[in-house]
Amino acid sequence: MTTAKSSPRRSTYRHGDLQRVLLAAGIELARAAGPDAVVLREVTRRAGVVPNAAYRHFASRDDLLRAVRSAALAALALAIEAELARVRPGKRVAEVARAKLHAVGVGYLRFAQAEPGLFRTAFVVTDDTEVKERDAMTGNSGLNPFELLGAALDEFVVAGLLAKAKRPGAEYLAWSAVHGLATLVIDGPLRRLDRRATVRIGDRLLEMVEKGLG
Amino acid sequence: MTTAKSSPRRSTYRHGDLQRVLLAAGIELARAAGPDAVVLREVTRRAGVVPNAAYRHFASRDDLLRAVRSAALAALALAIEAELARVRPGKRVAEVARAKLHAVGVGYLRFAQAEPGLFRTAFVVTDDTEVKERDAMTGNSGLNPFELLGAALDEFVVAGLLAKAKRPGAEYLAWSAVHGLATLVIDGPLRRLDRRATVRIGDRLLEMVEKGLG
DNA sequence: CGGTATTGTGTACACCGTCCACATAAATTT
DNA sequence: AAATTTATGTGGACGGTGTACACAATACCG
Secondary structure (H helix, E strand, O other): OOOOOOOOOOOOOOOOOHHHHHHHHHHHHHHHHOHHHOOHHHHHHHOOOOHHHHHHOOOOHHHHHHHHHHHHHHHHHHHHHHHHHOOOOOOOHHHHHHHHHHHHHHHHHHHHHHOHHHHHHHOOOOOOOOOOOHHHOOOOOOOOHHHHHHHHHHHHHHOOOOOHHHOOOHHHHHHHHHHHHHHHHHOOOOOOOOHHHHHHHHHHHHHHHHHHHO | OOOOOOOOOOOOOOOOOHHHHHHHHHHHHHHHHOHHHOOHHHHHHHHOOOHHHHHHOOOOHHHHHHHHHHHHHHHHHHHHHHHHHOOOOOOOHHHHHHHHHHHHHHHHHHHHHHOHHHHHHHOOOOOOOOOOOHHHOOOOOOOOHHHHHHHHHHHHHHOOOOOHHHOOOHHHHHHHHHHHHHHHHHOOOOOOOOHHHHHHHHHHHHHHHHHHHO
């Protein structure tokens, strides 16, 4: 017999869509158990392929992880955009701007709590710092999470809620606060908070950011 | 011959102080390259001992990592206390309280930038959530970093800078902001900032927290 | 149709954490 | 002081990991 061993479960020698399947498996592992769970051999196992096959599509395990990380960032961007889409186009620009910034924060925190594995993966620190797949980590708007926050702050300036002089760098301050709370909620002392309590403290935090930025 | 092989480099069969040496080696690895670098076999290698010897002092690699994490938290607490000690005991309580909160934030950020490996290790998420070595992670004051922040906020209330009603949970908000900025600075987009620029944005962040908390 | 580039396979290596049985030395009991 | 128990380090093994290298099978292109 020419073919036996384990279980080919695939008639053709070529897989056809291995890259995508490997990435999908990686994302699934990350979702279930965070970045450390993205192990190359398990990914290939799920794709029904030998471990080394992955090296035809990813330079290393770290390269695969980077791809998964981009996907996680894209998912976060989509979650934020979904929250932004719920903002009703009211009359007063100030209120709309406020609602949008709030939506960014809420989307961020919601995602962290709903998908902690992906969230941690999105912010894992990989070997080489610079990113090439810039647009693999964006949502429908073409903006990544950080840029979505920046856009919301721009509207704050337009609405007169934030002095133009204070705009540069403001996204770092706002992002710090929201991201910090997210890590507290998924890994830190606020781990056991339920959704309601999270929303409450999230609101307080966003209030602090709004009041404090100006 | 009874003894040969590699190099015992130790005459006595017993080591004498292995637990401490293993922990020290683990801390050194964490300092140099973060939590993932705390690998059990390397730690024992540095102690001149066979890998399994570690299991007489730590239940697992994760247990060792937890000990290193406690040490890292203690180091952070010490850094904060050092900054607090520089606060001059001025006349006005309000000014002192402000300076102390500022010192906590600055100590936190300084430590993150000066010892990124230890900082990341201090906040690594380990398997079992609860901590037993509660006082292995404190500074000279007996307080851990989080509690030091809480104490600073208490003084804020005493000084009338923070309404009593807003005190509960305030440490979560302040901590979120500072910790978020720290991660931005060591792993995120602000990675390349020099000390001066870090101090500047740190000041802005702390200003936001002060203004926003009230 | 025949050569060539692409993609998956097989084998092998070094490293990791951890289990088990065993050896040695210190502590304790007799 | 001798005997026994307990603490600590050793040796060897197993299954897991990432990845390098040579090879095989297919798709593609002239």
